[in-house]
Amino acid sequence: MPRPNHPSPALRCAALLALGACAAPGAAGSKAEGGAGAAELAAADSAAAFVLEGEPTAYAPALADADPPAPLAAAAVADGLQRLIDHLHALDPLVHHDAYTAMFWGYADPENGCPEMGEHNGMDLWRDECETWSGARFDGFNLNVRAGGWVDGPLSVLTYDWVTGHSTITSPEGVFFQSFGDVDLRVADHSGGFRVWDGFVFGDFVWEDPSAAGTWVQQPTSHEVYFLYERHSAHRTARLDGSLTQLEGPILAATFAGLSLSSATGACAAEPSGSLDLRDTEGRWYTLGLGDGVCDGCARYSLDGVELGEVCADWSALTTWESWPWARE
C-alpha cells in the first residue's frame, strides 16, 4: 500500500491509537498482512505493504471480576471485631521485653565480643553479626532500656522499658527471636492519684520459645498500636490508637483512632468512642459507627457508605482488669 502524503482520518486515528492519544474506535478491524503463525523473516521486500488494512480493532476487554464475593455478614464482622479486641487485650509489651531479656542476657557473651556492646546516649547498644562460643547467633542492632524512678510533670515514673532496633537472636537450640521496631512501656503514678500505663508496640516481633505459646509474639500480626491505660480507685480507662494487620479470621487488618473506654460511673465501658475500620481478606474496608449514643457494644457497619447491618462485641476486658491492663496468658 503506498503511503499517503497526508494521513487519512482512519490512519490518523490509527496513529493516535498507537500513541495512546485517542480512544479506540468501535469497529472491528481487518488484520495485518501476513499470518500470525510463522515468523516470515525472509519476506524482506514486503516493507511497502506493512500497514494495517482497515480500522484497528477496538481494545475493550471484559475484565471486571465476574463474581465478586459478597460483603461480610454481620456475624463474620463481629467475629473479626472480637478477635481484634482480644488481641489488643493480649498485647502486653512486657511479653516482648521478657523475651528480649531471656534471649539477650541468656545467650550474649559480650566479654568475648559477641555481640559487640556499644553505647548510645548513655544506654547500652549492641550492633553485630556474630556467633557465640555456645552457638547463639546475633544479627543486627538493639538498644534496651530498663529504668525508672524519675518525675516527669505530673507523673512519677516507676518503670520505663524500651526495646528498639532491628535484630534477631537465635539460641544454640534454634529458638528464634526477632525484634524489628519499638516496644515501649512507661508505668507511672499520676499526681491525681491514679496509675498510668502508656507506650506503644510498633513493628514485627517474634519469639518462638515454648514458654511464649499463645502470646502475641507467636502470632504473625504486625502492629502500630499506641495505648494509654489508667487505673483509678474505682474505675479503669483505656485509649487506643493505631493499626495492625495479619489478624487471623475474616478480618485481616484494622485501623483505629481515639478508641476510648471508661468504666467510670456515667461513662461507657461497653462501647468505645472513636473511629474504627476493619478490612476483610478481599480488600474491603468496613466502617463501624461507634459512639452512637447507645452504650451497648453494638454498632452499625457500612461498606462504601452503605449500611450493611449491626455488629456487637464484648469490649469489657479493656476496662475490667484489676492490677495489670493486659491479659497474660
Added chain:
Amino acid sequence: MGPRVTRCAPLRGPRILRGLRSLRGLRVLRSLALAALVACGAERAGGKADDGADPAPQAEAERDRAVRLLSRASLDLRGHRPTLADLRAVEADPTAVDALVQGYLDAPGFGWAYAERHAGVWLTPLNEADFDQAAYPMEDELAVLRAFGEEPLRVLAEVAENDLPYTDLVLADWTVADDFLARHYPTDYPDGATGWRRVRWTDGRPAAGVLSTNGLYWRYDSTQANANRGRANAVSRILTCRDYLDSVIEGDRDLNLLDQAAVNDALRNDAACVTCHASLDPVAAYFWGFYNHFSFSPAEQSTYHAEREPLWEVYGGVAPGWYGQPGDGLRDLGLQIASDPRFIECAVERAMEQLLDRPAHLADTEALVVHREAFIDGGLRLRALVASVLRDPAYAAGLPGSADSLPAGLDPARAPGLRQLRAAQLARTLEELTGYRLVEELLDVVATDLYGMRSLSGGLGPSWDTEQIVEPTTTGVLVQRRLAEAAAGAVVTADLDSATPRLLPAGAASLRAGDPAMAAALVDLHLRLYGRRVAADDPEIDDLVSLFDEVEALTGSSQTAWTALLTAMLRDPDLLLY
C-alpha cells in the same frame, strides 16, 4: 531515491519527540563508536560480495542474509547464538530460517529472554545491597537481592512463557518466587522446592500481578513526603509508557521545597503542578499498603500492610484513582490499567523497541498499528506480538556486514542499526559457546554490577534513574578481552580432553596449519561465533592459521595455540554485533 517519509507534526507526542531526540543522539554516538568497532568487520564482510567489484550471486547473498538473520533472532529470542547445525541448515536452505525462528519463539526460555530484555525499562534488578546487612539479617544477601530485583521481571516472563494474556501482568493472583525469596516472602512456596515457580501470597494482599510484588516496591521505595509518587510514575512509565518526568515544568521557582505545606498547596493549586499531579497523585494513593515505616527492613518489606492502605487520607488526602476513575485497592488499579488502551499500546511499543533496539518514533506509527492488531488478534499473547515484530521489515534491516540489507520500500528512518550484545546476552552467549561463566557468590558477574562489570561491559543500566542504553565502550573492550581469555582457556582445556568437544573440532589436538580440516574448523567457528560465512581461503582464515602456527612454534603447545586462537576470535567485535 528512497520512499517518501510523511511527517505529521500535529501527531508528535512528548514520547515521540523524546524518541526523536534520543534516537538522534544515540545514532550520533553509535555512529562514532561503532565506526571504530565495525570498520574491520565491514571491510571483511564486504569482501567479494560488498565491494562492488565482484558481486556475489543472489543466492549467496540470500544465504548470507539468512544466516545473519538467524543469528539475530536467536540472540533476541534466546539470548545466545544459533547452533552450528541450525546455521548450516539455513546456509543450505535460506527458507529454513522462518521455521527455525518460529521454533526459537515457541521454545521454553522465551519468557525469561523476553523479560530480561525489559530489565532496562523496568530497572528492578538491583546492583547493590542498599541496606545494613548486619542490621537486617539475611542468610545470603546477594542471592536474595538478586531475587528481589528479578521478581517483577519473572512475573512478566511467566506471562510470556506460558502464553497468558498480557492483562495477567496486572491481574494475576500469583507472583513468581525462588527458594531464596521463599524464606522471606509470605507465600505458599512448597517446602523443599527450589528454583523459580508460580506461588500465591498468603498475607491477604490484593491480586494485582506485578503491582502486588515486593520486588517492585523494594526497587521503587518511597517516603512520607514523596507519598508514593515515584512509585506511581514508575508504574505509569513501565506499563503505559507515560513518564511524568519527561514533562516540561514551568512552575514557581520561588516555591520552598522544604516547606511541606507550601508544596502540598502548590500540588493542588499551582497549574504547573496540577497538570501532572491531578492524575499522578491518585495513582500514588493506591500504594500505601507497601509503605514501609522502617526503611530497608525485610520484615516490613516482605509483608503487605493492609492496615496502611488508608494512609492516603493522612498523607496527601487524594483518594485512589486512575485518570478520573475512583478505585479501592490495588485490584482496582490492576483492572483500570488492564482496561486502558495505553497499557496494550505501551506493550507493543516496548516490544518493538526492544527488538529493534531503538526508541519508537513517528515513522513507526503504521508498523505499531500492525503490531497492536496482531497482539489483540493473538489474544494478548506476547508471542503473537513478538512474531509480528519479527515480521516487520525493519527487524531484518541493518544486519552486520550487509550494505544491501535495507529492504525495498522500508522507510530509512525505521531502519535500526547494528545491535550490540547486552551484558546478559554476552554472558549467556559465552556460556553457550564455551561453557564458561564468570560467577561470584552465585551472581553472574557480567550481568550484574556487583563488581561493576555490567556497566563496564557497556550496558548502562539498569541504573537507578536511566533506561538502558547499550553502547560500545573502551571498558567494554576490556571486559570482552578478559572474558575471551578466560572462556577460551576453559573451553580448550575441556574440549581437548573430550570425545564430544563443545566448540573445537574433533581431534583438534592433532590439527596443524595447512590441514584442510583446520581451515574448515575455522570456517565453522566464524559461522558459529559471528554468524558470518567465510571461505576456507579467506585471508582472515589464513591470518588465524598463522597465529596458531606462531603460537605453537613459540610454546610447543597445541593447547596454548588453540587458546590463543580462540581468545583472538572471542575478543573480536563481531562477537558483540548482530
